[in-house]
């Protein structure tokens with residue numbers, strides 16, 4: 253039986269149905285797992301994506317020829333039955349299930365999977381395990397050192413940090429990817445502490461989330477300037493690229509922090525040059541990857557997107573048929589604008605983005 257998904261120069265490809273999944277070069281028909289820029293690129297002729305992603309996809313890509321599919325609904329593409337299932341990563345993120353002649357493959361896209369697949373992130377549907385024969389899983393944080401705390405604990409940390417700064421009369425600037433992470437944080441914070449300002453890049457995505465029916469607390473655009481009284485109690489959300497800019501300096505003597513899974517690494521906060529690091533990721537940690545892979549029931553697992561080598565060995569030791577695909581997906585990035593400055597210490601060669609991480613595609617090809 254030939255493989256339902258193979259790796260082509262354009263990206264992941266389903267030969268039986270003649271379509272690509274998250275291709276990085278323009279193709280005729282693209283199934284898109286989610287609207288992050290390393291997965292949803294411009295220039296494809298047809299797009300298929302989960303219904304809840306429509307607003308964020310269009311906010312990012314403009315007018316595209318987009319067909320949407322509700323979670324769990326199925327569509328026949330060239331004899332392959334295609335359905336999309338929640339991945340719990342960001343609004344509209346989906347795993348792609350492909351069924352053809354009795355064989356089922358699932359492409360995870362990016363996902364996060366809390367213990368018990370519980371719904372922690374209020375801005376998107378939680379990860380739903382899908383049984384399959386072969387599971388193509390992301391592995392951005394595929395090292396045992398990555399273990400996330402419950403979201404509620406991180407929310408308490410962020411709120412305490414913000415309240416402490418507000419009591420001391422200084423603004424709190426929190427750098428977070430503008431699509432996904434920022435909205436998740438907005439849904440986590442205690443908006444009674446003070447006013448919330450957002451960078452223009454973040455505010456644009458907030459609008460797409462609200463248009464999609466996601467409840468977020470009131471936010472103010474930080475572009476036009478902030479009154480001194482407000483500034484002293486403000487929480488300011490901005491993409492990492494805004495760090496050190498004139499834009500950030502308008503908030504005066506502010507405290508700053510970075511929210512990312514990379515903050516788990518020793519030295520990452522210092523390399524990023526911020527006062528605080530909050531370990532908050534929209535990707536699965538090591539136990540989350542194990543949980544999702546086990547729940548898929550797949551006997552064959554193909555890892556992409558990040559630190560794949562250790563997980564490949566770990567799964568092979570359990571008797572699974574494990575291998576890696578060298579994809580061109582970036583690390584934990586939110587947009588093209590974010591990606592350049594997103595990786596803490598990327599310039600210094602620290603593990604910040606996939607390209608800078610120790611596991612290079614060449615080293616991890618199985």
Ligand SMILES: [Zn+2]
Nearest residue numbers: 286288341362
């Ligand atoms: Zn993503």
Ligand SMILES: [Zn+2]
Nearest residue numbers: 290362581582
């Ligand atoms: Zn990704």
